Amino acid sequence: MEYEKLLDELQGGENTFLFNIKTRLVWRHDKFISLLKYMLEYCEYRYKDIETKNEAIFPNENETQNETETQNENETQNETETQNETETQNETDNKNIDNEYHKAMSKGFWYISWFIKEWTIHENFRRMNPKSDEYYNIAYELIHAISLWYFIEECPYMNCKDFYNDLRRLEKLKY
Numbered sequence: 610m611e612y613e614k615l616l617d618e619l620q621g622g623e624n625t626f627l628f629n630i631k632t633r634l635v636w637r638h639d640k641f642i643s644l645l646k647y648m649l650e651y652c653e654y655r656y657k658d659i660e661t662k663n664e665a666i667f668p669n670e671n672e673t674q675n676e677t678e679t680q681n682e683n684e685t686q687n688e689t690e691t692q693n694e695t696e697t698q699n700e701t702d703n704k705n706i707d708n709e710y711h712k713a714m715s716k717g718f719w720y721i722s723w724f725i726k727e728w729t730i731h732e733n734f735r736r737m738n739p740k741s742d743e744y745y746n747i748a749y750e751l752i753h754a755i756s757l758w759y760f761i762e763e764c765p766y767m768n769c770k771d772f773y774n775d776l777r778r779l780e781k782l783k784y
Contacts, residue, residue: 619717
């Protein structure tokens with residue numbers, strides 16, 4: 610996935626969904642669906658990463674024994690190796706970039722979690738963008754759910770298939 614596209618969407622870059630609703634007062638169905646899919650893909654990526662981390666924290670018994678043996682071997686190797694200052698600096702720089710990137714993503718997810726609904730619920734916006742109440746309600750629910758997913762690091766639906774079903778339903782509704 611190209612996360613730069615998601616970041617551009619979340620920051621309201623030119624010709625994005627947010628840009629269109631803010632500056633042109635136009636709800637573009639295709640742009641909204643793209644935004645949801647970018648967000649979903651990013652959440653799925655993050656959630657998978659969290660699962661992997663949890664497996665590392667709570668491994669099964671066989672994995673623990675093998676990991677202990679491997680860890681002892683690695684510790685011996687690490688003791689005999691010296692670290693290069695340039696590598697250490699690069700790692701620090703990469704962590705700073707990752708932190709800034711994560712911070713920007715978090716701000717974007719938080720912002721759209723409330724902004725889209727607040728900006729588009731006004732009757733004048735709705736008059737210019739006639740869609741059914743059902744359409745807007747599903748759209749708002751999906752934005753809320755996917756933003757929540759980002760922050761709680763798991764699908765907020767009891768059955769995640771319901772989220773995907775709502776997304777498909779919204780794709781078909783259009784109006």
